[in-house]
Structures are given as structure tokens and as C-alpha cells.
Amino acid sequence: MRTQGTTAGSPRASAAMARRSSRVGFHGAVLLTCLVAALAAVPFAAAESAPPPGSVWQSGQGSQGGAPLAPEGWEVVTIPKEPPVPAYTPPAGQAAQVSVLPEPPPEIVPPTPPRHRVMLDPGHGGADSGAVLNDGLPEKDVALHLAAKLNTVLGQTYEAALTRGEDIAVSNTDRAGKANNAEAGVFLSLHAAMGWTPGSSGITVWVHDPMAGASATMAEDIPGISHTPWESQQSAHVVRSSALARLILRNIELRIPESRPRTGALPLPLLAGVDCPAVIIELEEKFTRRPWADMDAAMDLLAQALSDSLAEYFGE
Secondary structure (H helix, E strand, O other), X not given: OOOOOOOOOOHHHHHHHHHHHHHHHHHHHHHHHHHHHHHHHHHHHHHHOOOOOOOEEEOOOOEEOOEEOOOOOOEEEOOXXXXXXOOOOOOOOOOOOOOOOOOOOOOOOOXXXXXXXXXXXXXXXXXXXXOEOHHHOEHHHHHHHHHHHHHHHHOOXXXXXXXXXXXXXXXXXXXXXXXXXXXXXXEEEEEEOOOXXXXXXXXXEEEEOOOOOOOXXXXXXXXXXXXXXXXXXXXXXHHHHHHHHHHXXXXXXXXXXXXXXXXXXXXXXXXXOOOOOEEEEEEOHHHXXXXXXXXXXXXXXXXXXXXXXXXXXXXX
């Protein structure tokens, strides 16, 4: 006799299992829905509950009107700001090392070329009055007057200086020494005479030539001139001194044609020791036979002629 029931794999058993599975799936879906709802409700419950012991609310997490905003029951704690870092103070006796940014390099300005030096030598002076000119006018005064005028005119372009600026005696050695110590580029000695040179009527430009000859009569008429050759530093500048004399001659002819200038060469102790191109410019009686006002006008023209000559000589 077979027991009433179902056999595994029979149609009845399969239907029963399907019914049980559908009931389990339904109950599982309901349980999962309840669990999700419970979990979603937890934060709200936590927010409404009292804070855990020791819980704090930092100021700055929320604020309203400048006051911290915290849930009810929470303790508000203000966290202090970090103090500023104090400035470095070096130990006693030790200087602080401060880093300084380097200054920008200065503007490079091309150097100004040095000006040429011109030594002006007013002849004679002191007890040596030189020749006596018109109306008893001493040569030393005319030479000093001309030197002061030239110093003003030439000083605008060159570095001019005087061997004497007043009525004092200066030796030939000291005159040459002042020019050499100043490293002068040109030496102009200024004189006046009584017209002893034949054929001259106004200005003579002299250069030193130790080998040049002259008559004894001429030497006796020229105070301070010796014909004894003197080997000196000027011997090395004879050629350039002669070139300078020719320039001066030409510019005087242009500026003062009535002066009828000329050049000459003699052994001149005054120039012998000068270590640069050097000349003597001598105004003769016919040129100085005028009142001071007229003489100044002629000297102004002479100053311009000498300025033109130096500009050509120095290549300016």
C-alpha cells in the first residue's frame, strides 16, 4: 500500500515549492523595506537626541550674525588662533645679518676727455720790468695784461694757467718747471719790445733753435737772450713748435692783417727747458703804440687768433 503524498520531481511537488518561494520572496521584500526605512530615520533621531558626553562644537563650523551656530545641548568651544611668529632677534653682541638686494648698476657715462693744458707765461716781472714802451709803460705790465685776457678767452676751451698772476719775479727755470709739472700741451710766453727786429711792424712769433745763428748786435739788443746753445728738453719739440708758430702766424694775418706778423728762430734760454711745444709771442712798439682801450681791442683780436691756432693745432 503506497502512502499518500508527493514525490520529488512530480508536478504537485513543483507547484508546492513555487508557492513557498513566492511567500519567502514577499516576506523578504517587506523586511528589506523596513530595514531601509529604519536606517534612514537614524540621523534625525541622533540630531534630536542629547549630545554624547564630552562632545564640543567648534566655533566657525557655522555662524549667524557673528555668533557661533551649534545644535542645542552642544558646548561651544572657541579654538584660539595661532600666535604670530616673533621677529628674529640676534644674540647679544652679534649683528643681525640682513639680506640687502643689490643696487641696480649705475648708468654708464662715457668719460669726458681731458682738456688740453695751456701755460701762459707773462714775461719779466718784479724788479725785471723788461723793455720800456710808450709813455714809460713797462713791458711786464703789458705782458701781464695780455696774459689775463688770454686766460679768460682760452680758459673757456682749455685748461689755462699762468706762470705768474701778479708783479713778481719768476726765473726761467721756474717758468719751465711750472709748465712741465703741469704737463702742459703748449707754452705761450708773452712779451713786448721796442721794435728792434728789422722789417717787423707789429708781432713776432719766436721758436727755440739752439743751432740758429744771430748777430752780436741783435743779441745785445734783446734782454735775456743768449746765443750759447743749451741742450734741453725743448730740442725734442723744435719741429712741433715751428708748426705751432706757423699756425699762429697765419691766424694773426687773418685777424690782424695790419700787424704784418713774422716768425723767427733763436737759441732762447726761456724756452730751452720747456718740455712741450713752446713759442714766444712778442708785440712790438708799433703794435703797442696805442691807448689802453685801443690796445685792448687789438689784444682781443690776438686772443681770437691764438684760440683759432690752438684749435687747429690740437685738431679740434
